[in-house]
Amino acid sequence: MAASEYEFQGWLGHSPAAAEGRMEWGTYEPKQWTEDDVDIQVTHCGVCGSDLHMLRSGWFDTPYPCCVGHEIVGRAVRVGSRVAGDIRVGDRVGVGAQARSCLEKSCAACSSGRENYCARANIGTYGAVYPGGEGKSYGGYADYNRTHGRFVFKIPAGLPSEFAAPMLCAGITVFSPLRRERCGPGKSVGIVGVGGLGHFGVLFAKALGADRVVGISRKAEKRDDVLRLGAEEYIATDDGGGGSWAEGHARSLDLIVCTVSSEDMPLTDYLRLLKVDGVFIQVGNPDGGKLPRVSALTLLEGGIKMGGSSIGSPEEIREMLQFAADKGIKPWVEMRSLRDANQTVVDMAQGKARYRYVLVNDRHAAAGIAN
Template sequence: MSAQTDYKFAGWAGDAPDSIEGKLKWIEYEPKKFAEDDIDIKIQYCGICASDISTLSEGWGPMKDAYPQIVGHEIVGEVVRVGKDTKNGIKMGDIVGVGAQCDSCLKCHYCNKDQENYCSGGMVGTYNGKFSRTSEGSKSWGGYADYWRGPSHFAIPIPEGMDPAEAAPYLCGGGTMYTPLVQHGAGKTAKNIGIIGLGGLGHFGVLLAKSLGCEVTVISHSARKKEDAEKLGASHFLITGDDEAKAFKGHERSLDLIICSSNAPDMNMTAYLSLLRPGGNFILTGVPETGKISDISPFSLIMGNVHIGGSLIASPATLKEMLALVAEKKVHPWIKKWPMDKVNEAVPDMVAGNARYRHVLVNVKNGGKL
């Protein structure tokens, strides 16, 4: 399908919202035109992210002409083609990963400050995006596939000795939690960290905060995941039940930083903000199901000197830093491997909430190991 290659670009695509019910179809497709700073990756592993589900199901809005869509942005595999202007010292045969972003303008103020994820021209998603810097208008295709093509700038070498299957979900889920942790001083100025929601993102939050030397409190609706939280390294577990204000009595001003990975609706923000010490930050990485956060009294912010913010995905530099840390400290995510040809079983299992805590597709024919 692509000039100058002896392999075809093909993958598991959704063509309607019900594709998440186990109706993904194998298709061939034409990738972007190869640019001299591009690489091709023979995909061996790809994590399943909640973003994949939200995209395919139209939970994040109508797809219109975006179908068919091959999702997947936690990609790890072997480099099988390089352009003459390849970045990051990447060469043939290297094992590299690609996260949720695959391009940006690479010229603006933010791109020049290792903040490509906040590019003034807009980031290009690894799937459901459109390239503009090269191959203008070409569609970006994700990692539930045999091969991936895109700019080498956004490919991250996987540290030697790190399990590539474990590296895959770090590239989006891990990076999404690591970014606000380091931005807001985890392990330095922020020693006591709260993680709201122990799901795919939240479990990374616990692992990474612990690896940065923090004391971690998991905040969850019920006691169902208390044992998991403790095994992951959490020191405390707060159960909100249906009354956060009551649940948090006696815990006021106990945390320096709270990262909310939950999408729970109607959170009592005044109660959550009471957990923060003066100067503390409440950072959203998950989006409430209502699409908005509940009413916040300005006095909660003013009297407590607390702050509410948000954080997107990680930049390439941040991903590289995070992978070096977890490789050194041997921080292992909780994953379940699925053969990629069982994707129509793995995705519904993810939708059903059975992941503890990340599913990873393994492309066995490309050298992935189950």
């Protein structure tokens, strides 16, 4: 398909009001084409909390207009001559939260396969301005997407598009730290915040072979869901006991992955759940980037290690997608029409998702191009 045969259109946010369901459908100019790029006809796009942060300028001033969506699956319709690997026109492919890095050998992150930590030219899939006047990045609440081929991934056969889409951000955000911290047999793992990211955390921790997986969230109402996802135990932190949940489960976990994005979360109590030499990894990023204060004594008394993790590298994403296909990972998703994107972001903001919304571009999906 020639580029002249399609137009880049999508749901555009023009101000912070877009996060309240006021996006407008319109045409936009994608980044300038290079022979490193892939154009994708979008069939599915997951709805991520990051979309809301960006629409409302929660992390920084968003360069409006902005088309969000970085859990993209569709069909490659144009593949640049310099795209490495085996991506061909017609392939079912996906894009996550990163559209490009500097990819220079002199970059410690890129040269070591950690492109997601590139500090020189880390371009998000939407809301980022490319260097050199190449334009802006636009996401997947749209008909088409253009992304550098290094960050476009073939979707394994047997992994449904509606499952693959939310894995490209929510899934990899928890899979990467679980894998790096050697989640597996002999480990007790806690997942804080059972939402879009957290439910993937439970699924992947179990599939990786953890002996004991504990879901940790505020409300008792999620207990049955978490146990159905495969966890052995659930902790409701709003138990009315003034923190007794932390005392009752003290020093019981080897690893905690925290998906919560709040500067008011009971971080010290979470840390008390860790065994000696336990590891706490933060993946949630609240508006303003603020987290609660932590007492040095809490860390010293338990030999606790704290760290952070941001999405995942291209190789980790490929590994995760194949792992999910091999293990039959089935996230809990609700598919919505792309036409209903405004209502969907409102519902997402109100916490109604159980546990991930996926927008379906009805026209493209109905054509049977990416099933």
